[in-house]
Amino acid sequence: MADKDFDDTEVPGGEDPEANASGSDPQEGQDTAGEQAERPQDEAEGDELTVDDILGAAQSAEAAAEDAVLADLETQLLNDLKRLQAEYANYRRRTEEQREVEIERAQGAVAKGLLPVLDDLDRAEKHGDLEEGSPFSAIAEKLRGVAERMGLSTYGAAGEAFDPQHHEAIFQVPTPGTTEATVLEVVEIGYRLGSVELRPAKVVVAVPAE
Template sequence: MAEDKDDPTFPGEEPENASSPESADGNGGGEGADDFTVDDILGAAQSADAAAADDTDAVADRVEALESQLLTDLKRLQAEYANYRRRTEEQREIEIERAKGAAAKGLIPVLDDLDRAEKHGDLGEGTPFAAIAEKVRAVVERMGVEAYGAAGEAFDPQQHEAIFQQPTPGATEATILEVVETGYRLGSVELRPAKVVVAVPAE
């Protein structure tokens, strides 16, 4: 078959005015449906900045809460430690007094002997026994031992042990008439109550 010389196309060539699929829908060479504008990019950047700022504020709030909790825990621990030290110190003082009291109790019979010797005139000034008595009493005094109970004092059942009650004319209240054994204490530790004869009002 002879070729048509009037046909401007050749076999395998597309006509110049033929429409491509891209040009047919009007989008060929133009902006696609998925392209972003500058405003879109700026808006996305601003959204990202806002989200980052919110995250930063949340972290800052969390850190502040943790710092507050740590400070509260530290104050509580300091208070507990202060109370522990106070209780330990108080217990230590009590144990020291008890230890001293145990040692002082061993000296009470000696003090009783010295009192009886003094009443019988065996501790005359300048005698060897008087010098020994003075040294023993000085040691007891340095330990903090106090003697109590004297005739004429008001009777206190918390401190005195009444071994006899003597109705006495003119007495208006119970008072110590005679001390049979002197009482001794060391701080808050009662070493021995005073044994006394009590004068009570006569009926």
């Protein structure tokens, strides 16, 4: 009987011993709920940083693309400038070359007027009419000096190889022992003025005998 009365005795204060034995703390439960309430806000803040990062990356990519376009444009402009400079340099070179050729042609037109006189001097010299010290010889030397200062030069001599580009063959003479066409005699001397050929040399050509 004493044991039964002891078991039915209520604990003062109406507290359940098993509930106290569970070890749960009301304060700890409140802290857990607060952490759960703060968690969605932290996640939202994390989402906002990610968006900023994406926007920053997009802006960086756009800036890089603009830089690439500007770099390509600059390269194209530099290439165009170099091409224009090269074209201008070629134009100046061609113009200078053409100017020199035109000057030579103009001088050649003047020099051609002297060729008949020079031919007469050559014929007179062959016939012994240009005696040294004579007035005629002095005039001949002056005319030849003027032609030389103009840049007039002669070509065509016996024994040189025949060149149809510069020699005009009057007739051909088969010559034993000749292996190639050779100038045998110069009938009329050729003249050049710089790179301009004023008159080809008229020659007699020795050719191999059959």
